[in-house]
Amino acid sequence: MCGMADTLDPPLRSRIALALRPDWTRSVRVRRAVAGGLVVLAGVAAVRSNPQGDRAQVVVAARDLSPGTALTADDVRLENRLTTTIPDGAQAQLGAVVGSTLAGPARRGEVLTDVRVLSTRLAEASAGPDARVVPLHLADSALVDVVRPGDIVDVLAAPETDSQAAPRVVATNAVVVLVSAQQKTRIADNNRLVLVALPAGVANTVAGATLTQAVTLTLH
Numbered sequence: 001m002c003g004m005a006d007t008l009d010p011p012l013r014s015r016i017a018l019a020l021r022p023d024w025t026r027s028v029r030v031r032r033a034v035a036g037g038l039v040v041l042a043g044v045a046a047v048r049s050n051p052q053g054d055r056a057q058v059v060v061a062a063r064d065l066s067p068g069t070a071l072t073a074d075d076v077r078l079e080n081r082l083t084t085t086i087p088d089g090a091q092a093q094l095g096a097v098v099g100s101t102l103a104g105p106a107r108r109g110e111v112l113t114d115v116r117v118l119s120t121r122l123a124e125a126s127a128g129p130d131a132r133v134v135p136l137h138l139a140d141s142a143l144v145d146v147v148r149p150g151d152i153v154d155v156l157a158a159p160e161t162d163s164q165a166a167p168r169v170v171a172t173n174a175v176v177v178l179v180s181a182q183q184k185t186r187i188a189d190n191n192r193l194v195l196v197a198l199p200a201g202v203a204n205t206v207a208g209a210t211l212t213q214a215v216t217l218t219l220h
Helices: 004-007 010-020 028-047 119-127 143-146 200-212
Strands: 055-061 076-082 131-136 153-155 168-179 194-199 215-219
Touching: 004 215, 119 131, 119 168, 131 168, 131 200, 153 200, 168 200, 194 200, 200 215
Parallel strands: none
Antiparallel strands: 055 076, 131 194, 153 168, 153 215, 168 194
């Protein structure tokens, strides 16, 4: 038999070897499917080796929240989020936000950062280093329903003695950081506040003016 095989010409031997080879080894489609399966298996193995990925705990709103909300433990919760999706300044401890006042509206599931709650960081982010937040009880209470966090306003104070004198501008380019929420009551609500961020020196001047003078705002 061996002698007979040796007497066959090379092309004939090649055709015989090709005929004896299993069909799947000649199928490009099968080879590609096997290669794709190996890639998928490698990906699954990589995920299973680290099922959590790069994640971290952050504080998020447990429900839709309004500006001025005094945050309680029922308003927030911890969630694991991918680190690539976590914004700068995200809070990682419930104690860092519980008891704080929310500076703007927040949707359920929104990550709460340091500039979303009233703090020195919020003032600095709004009006620069050494900034202060000043609460204003406006003479025209209707304005409270008009201004929104992020608005740029000027603060005007009524004259202290001469009622005929023009109001004076006590601060310019103040940044509104919070408008207190309207209370759910039938009684007229005249105690709402607008909190604005200003550089420290100007903030102290405005705070002093509010002790003896009515103040109002002009919007940019």
